[in-house]
Amino acid sequence: MDQPRPIFFSDLDGTLLDHDTYDWQPARPALQRLAELDLPLVLNSSKTRPEIEALRRELDNTHPFIVENGAGMVIPAGYFGNGPEEVITAGASRACILEELASQRARDYRFTGFADLPPPELARLTGLSREAAAMAGDRIGTEPILWQDTPERLQTFREGLADRGLQLQQGGRFLHVMGRFDKADGLRQLMSRYRARSPETSWRSVALGDSLNDQDMLAGADLAVIIAGVNADRIELPEGHPVIRSTEPGPTGWNRSVLEVLSRFGYHAD
Structure with missing residues (x-):
């Protein structure tokens, strides 16, 4: 297979966004690098669809996204083919x-x-x-x-x-x-879709989060990135699970961690 291609699944508050100000600007270098490499960034958050759509416009993000801790997943029209937008829901209304x-x-x-x-x-x-x-x-x-x-x-x-x-x-x-779902459900579904679309590609899932509601997503990814924060030390992963722990919180830690992940996968800065 070709060089592994990571897909990033990221929490927002306290991870890509500053916990207090909701600012994402410190993560701009890593975000630009992902765009240059055409690597997917899937926003996976407790936030609602309107909230994430507003942020996606700011970030110029065109990839699928997961809302309300996995209650819904939105796949843009034409993303995996020529079909219309897909909205997949789980659990109770x-x-x-x-x-x-x-x-x-x-x-x-x-x-x-x-x-x-x-x-x-x-x-x-x-x-x-x-x-x-x-x-x-x-x-x-x-x-x-x-x-x-x-x-x-x-x-x-x-x-x-x-x-x-x-x-x-x-x-x-x-x-x-x-309901009985979590952020990991959307990660698994989307990874299956990416692999079905491009079976010749060696896709790898990378999850980034800072809280207990990210734990299942982090454990379900090929590589977990725990962003420093108030509850980060309470996250427990299976023994031996590949993990990176940032030393800085929020978007600053996110930025450094994503660049480190890219380097690990062989995507070195020019």
Whole structure:
């Protein structure tokens, strides 16, 4: 086979984007290098489709993307052939999730979800503009919540959701109520599509993340890149799994790590 070609699957908040400012500019050199090499960068985040589409326009990114921790995957029209855009969903709909959360709230659990907040309050809570907060609230299969009850009751809340076929994942800022899927599902599906389109190519998956909700994606990739952050040390991978750990957080660590990965695969700077 030819030289291995990595496909990068990247988390956003705290990884490609600065945790506090959402800035990606420190990653510009690596982003430009990926574009020069025509290597796919798949954004794989808890963010919604409108949020990721806005960022893709900034980055001039034309590749498939995965939204809401794997609740949906969008493949642009014509990307794997001549077909129309594909939107693939997994798990329960947001409407079903909100119905279940209403039932849980009736048991006196204290929490606040995105659906409970008007855009101005959601903007204040997330630090986003009102426009960005509205995009963050436009969800298809997950609901972020702010837990306001005790740690002990959180466990019984989690078990109650599990009985209903739902799970609770810790994100960078919020707990995410969602179906039984994760970021790794989209990675596996897309890798199969790339390999089917170009079976002569030696594709390799590279995942980048900084939080526990990235753990399955990192473990499912051929190479994991853990970006330094508050929860990065809590990520556990199978023994012997290939991993790179950045020493710098956010887009600065992302930039250095991607350039290191490219060098490992033989894509050296001119």
